[in-house]
Amino acid sequence: xxxxxxxxxxxxxxxxxxxxxxxxxxxxxxxxxxxxxxxxxxxxxxxxxxxxxxxxxxxxxxxxxxxxxxxxxxxxxxxxxxxxxxxxxxxxxxxxxxxxxxxxxxxxxxxxxxxxxxxxxxxxxxxxxxxxxxxxxxxxxxxxxxxxxxxxxxxxxxxxxxxxxxxxxxxxxxxxxxxxxxxxxxxxxxxxxxxxxxxxxxxxxxxxxxxxxxxxxxxxxxxxxxxxxxxxxxxxxxxxxxxxxxxxxxxxxxxxxxxxxxxxxxxxxxxxxxxxxxxxxxxxxxxxxxxxxxxxxxxxxxxxxxxxxxxxxxxxxxxxxxxxxxxxxxxxxxxxxxxxxxxxxxxxxxxxxxxxxxxxxxxxxxxxxxxxxxxxxxxxxxxxxxxxxxxxxxxxxxxxxxxxxxxxxxxxxxxxxxxxxxxxxxxxxxxxxxxxxxxxxxxxxxxxxxxxxxxxxxxxxxxxxxxxxxxxxxxxxxxxxxxxxxxxxxxxxxxxxxxxxxxxxxxxxxxxxxxxxxx
Amino acid sequence: xxxxxxxxxxxxxxxxxxxxxxxxxxxxxxxxxxxxxxxxxxxxxxxxxxxxxxxxxxxxxxxxxxxxxxxxxxxxxxxxxxxxxxxxxxxxxxxxxxxxxxxxxxxxxxxxxxxxxxxxxxxxxxxxxxxxxxxxxxxxxxxxxxxxxxxxxxxxxxxxxxxxxxxxxxxxxxxxxxxxxxxxxxxxxxxxxxxxxxxxxxxxxxxxxxxxxxxxxxxxxxxxxxxxxxxxxxxxxxxxxxxxxxxxxxxxxxxxxxxxxxxxxxxxxxxxxxxxxxxxxxxxxxx
Numbered sequence: 022x023x024x025x026x027x028x029x030x031x032x033x034x035x036x037x038x039x040x041x042x043x044x045x046x047x048x049x050x051x052x053x054x055x056x057x058x059x060x061x062x063x064x065x066x067x068x069x070x071x072x073x074x075x076x077x078x079x080x081x082x083x084x085x086x087x088x089x090x091x092x093x094x095x096x097x098x099x100x101x102x103x104x105x106x107x108x109x110x111x112x113x114x115x116x117x118x119x120x121x122x123x124x125x126x127x128x129x130x131x132x133x134x135x136x137x138x139x140x141x142x143x144x145x146x147x148x149x150x151x152x153x154x155x156x157x158x159x160x161x162x163x164x165x166x167x168x169x170x171x172x173x174x175x176x177x178x179x180x181x182x183x184x185x186x187x188x189x190x191x192x193x194x195x196x197x198x199x200x201x202x203x204x205x206x207x208x209x210x211x212x213x214x215x216x217x218x219x220x221x222x223x224x225x226x227x228x229x230x231x232x233x234x235x236x237x238x239x240x241x242x243x244x245x246x247x248x249x250x251x252x253x254x255x256x257x258x259x260x261x262x263x264x265x266x267x268x269x270x271x272x273x274x275x276x277x278x279x280x281x282x283x284x285x286x287x288x289x290x291x292x293x294x295x296x297x298x299x300x301x302x303x304x305x306x307x308x309x310x311x312x313x314x315x316x317x318x319x320x321x322x323x324x325x326x327x328x329x330x331x332x333x334x335x336x337x338x339x340x341x342x343x344x345x346x347x348x349x350x351x352x353x354x355x356x357x358x359x360x361x362x363x364x365x366x367x368x369x370x371x372x373x374x375x376x377x378x379x380x381x382x383x384x385x386x387x388x389x390x391x392x393x394x395x396x397x398x399x400x401x402x403x404x405x406x407x408x409x410x411x412x413x414x415x416x417x418x419x420x421x422x423x424x425x426x427x428x429x430x431x432x433x434x435x436x437x438x439x440x441x442x443x444x445x446x447x448x449x450x451x452x453x454x455x456x457x458x459x460x461x462x463x464x465x466x467x468x469x470x471x472x473x474x475x476x477x478x479x480x481x482x483x484x485x486x487x488x489x490x491x492x493x494x495x496x497x498x499x500x501x502x503x504x505x506x507x508x509x510x511x512x513x514x515x516x517x518x519x520x521x522x523x524x525x526x527x528x529x530x531x532x533x534x535x536x537x538x539x540x
Numbered sequence: 541x542x543x544x545x546x547x548x549x550x551x552x553x554x555x556x557x558x559x560x561x562x563x564x565x566x567x568x569x570x571x572x573x574x575x576x577x578x579x580x581x582x583x584x585x586x587x588x589x590x591x592x593x594x595x596x597x598x599x600x601x602x603x604x605x606x607x608x609x610x611x612x613x614x615x616x617x618x619x620x621x622x623x624x625x626x627x628x629x630x631x632x633x634x635x636x637x638x639x640x641x642x643x644x645x646x647x648x649x650x651x652x653x654x655x656x657x658x659x660x661x662x663x664x665x666x667x668x669x670x671x672x673x674x675x676x677x678x679x680x681x682x683x684x685x686x687x688x689x690x691x692x693x694x695x696x697x698x699x700x701x702x703x704x705x706x707x708x709x710x711x712x713x714x715x716x717x718x719x720x721x722x723x724x725x726x727x728x729x730x731x732x733x734x735x736x737x738x739x740x741x742x743x744x745x746x747x748x749x750x751x752x753x754x755x756x757x758x759x760x761x762x763x764x765x766x767x768x769x770x771x772x773x774x775x776x777x778x779x780x781x782x783x784x785x786x787x788x789x790x791x792x793x794x795x796x797x798x799x800x801x802x803x804x805x806x807x808x809x810x811x812x813x814x815x816x817x818x819x820x821x822x823x824x825x826x827x
């Protein structure tokens with residue numbers, strides 16, 4: 022077990038700390054986050070592997086939809102205005118599914134934030150994941166924190182040049198791969214990859230790669246934490262999402278203060294000494310350049326690396342983990358009240374410990390039931406309601422639709438035998454990737470018969486036509502009714518379509534117009 | 541003037557500009573902002589060299605890239621023409637019946653014909669081709685000169701009673717006011733009206749049939765069903781170019797009106813005429 026004076030004190034300054042916050046016009050002070058290790062770092066590696074895996078591999082998944090549709094599992098086919106997601110195919114008029122998913126994403130973010138704070142920011146946000154990835158490269162090339170600081174301060178020489186060029190070159194490679202992966206969501210990935218490689222892809226593909234390469238490189242490599250603090254609106258919104266029962270990364274100053282490098286001496290001198298040995302490990306690992314011991318602050322993305330750093334130090338000192346920990350504001354306040362005798366005294370570590378040195382029983386700890394609050398139930402309820410509604414709508418949606426547009430000019434035509442003819446534009450939507458034989462029939466309008474331009478059949482009450490796979494078929498249909506059977510200037514009737522090989526059908530109510538004298 | 545002066549309150553250096561003791565703090569714009577600003581100036585300068593920009597005494601500088609919006613339009617129109625050329629050549633090579641039988645060609649021809657129709661034909665036939673008194677409705681199934689696609693094409697190509705085209709459709713009903721008596725006109729009008737509806741005075745119908753056989757059957761046929769050779773209308777159906785009823789018929793018997801349709805070949809060319817024929821044929825009355 023180490024004595025606290027043996028814990029190395031890192032020379033780390035919290036460059037974005039509220040105490041030392043720079044004016045906006047000042048040049049950015051570089052942050053050199055030290056490598057952390059521990060539970061949360063492990064979890065973040067896992068999240069990084071999963072999220073990057075999803076991003077890079079998804080376009081390459083195949084999904085057999087038969088010969089009339091692409092076999093890419095996830096495809097945004099902008100040219101043909103179709104969106105494929107595994108077994109789901111969405112037409113532009115079904116965009117409400119996407120709107121619903123976006124609402125679920127928003128409410129899901131509220132739910133996550135109100136329970137575990139800015140977990141999105143700390144673990145899953147692309148900005149965080151890519152910055153993490155870029156930092157891996159930076160560490161591999163230039164070394165950990167101290168080596169990087171030294172290199173930064175060193176005059177330009179061959180070594181610095183080589184290291185810097187290698188780092189930026191690898192960053193650019195990652196950036197190109199990131200931009201390159203994006204375009205595969207919009208076209209058949211293997212074909213597009215071959216086209217891009219041979220220089221025959223559409224200019225917009227190269228432009229997209231170029232733009233996303235630039236943004237990835239700039240945001241991930243150069244701007245890093247500035248994106249979160251200056252560009253992203255979410256840190257501003259989070260204040261409304263967090264409450265006193267939300268978990269946030271917290272410095273438990275009720276056991277840490279008064280912090281001291283020389284606790285034994287301090288105790289011997291009759292002074293108080295908390296658990297914090299002021300080693301600055303939490304500051305050194307912070308990718309945002311803050312000191313978590315200043316309390317909750319806008320810059321903190323709750324990546325929990327300071328927890329790992331501090332836990333490591335506490336382990337070495339043989340003290341309980343959790344000097345920096347996920348805690349709720351209410352637990353923190355309760356413990357703080359205990360440590361300060363209800364605010365009457367400064368923090369006194371003795372008040373939270375028993376005579377044997379273990380924590381007092383009255384200390385508040387996070388309990389999972391804290392997650393179940395009216396607020397989280399409302400979020401969960403709204404989230405599930407939208408999800409179930411979307412699912413229900415998805416499972417029961419029609420894949421055969423009918424739209425009818427009545428000719429307005431002329432509204433009707435008198436034919437030589439005195440019968441009246443109306444023209445209609447009939448649109449059959451065959452929304453599955455298979456050709457279907459569709460029967461079109463008239464319901465109502467006694468005596469009326471119809472014929473369609475391009476369908477070479479004698480006039481009748483019904484006819485069949487083949488609808489191409491996954492396409493809209495437009496027919497010009499003429500309906501005529503003999504003079505004796507016309508009952509008014511505007512009769513309603515129905516067009517009905519039915520899939521001859523299946524069960525789906527659809528109807529559309531239309532109007533048949535006639536001049537008054539033809540009654 | 542000292543430019544070393546540091547403002548005591550803010551700790552920021554001043555620019556050396558001073559007005560009655562009020563000094564200007566030296567808070568320069570961020571470097572990225574200044575660089576962006578200079579880049580935009582350089583961009584603007586380069587732009588005016590690359591593209592038409594500076595006004596001169598006559599016209600403006602052309603720009604080294606040789607860009608002009610008129611050229612761009614020309615390119616776009618050429619590209620649009622190139623996209624159509626496959627269809628247009630097919631239409632040139634095929635008869636209207638063949639075009640109508642081919643789904644893709646028919647769709648193209650109907651769209652193109654509709655556009656041509658809206659510019660050239662709506663003035664007489666109406667925007668929905670529904671016609672009006674004296675101007676035939678092209679939606680119905682009654683055709684004076686034939687409703688097959690080829691016959692429609694012939695009509696559009698050479699026109700009707702269009703004297704400067706030697707192949708024009710030609711016919712003229714004489715003014716019967718000079719040939720038969722007013723009484724006979726009333727009789728024959730009643731007879732013709734009776735073929736497709738009721739008449740006021742049934743006693744006129746019998747004599748009218750005789751007048752019709754003597755004077756009208758030569759062109760309109762003994763059964764009054766007309767004759768497309770002469771553009772003679774069918775008098776037994778429900779469609780009346782100059783209006784239904786005895787009065788309108790009598791008027792047309794006394795001194796007939798004759799519409800004139802120009803020949804369109806010279807103005808539109810054969811391809812557009814074919815497209816128009818396919819379009820008109822597709823309106824629902826084509827035979």
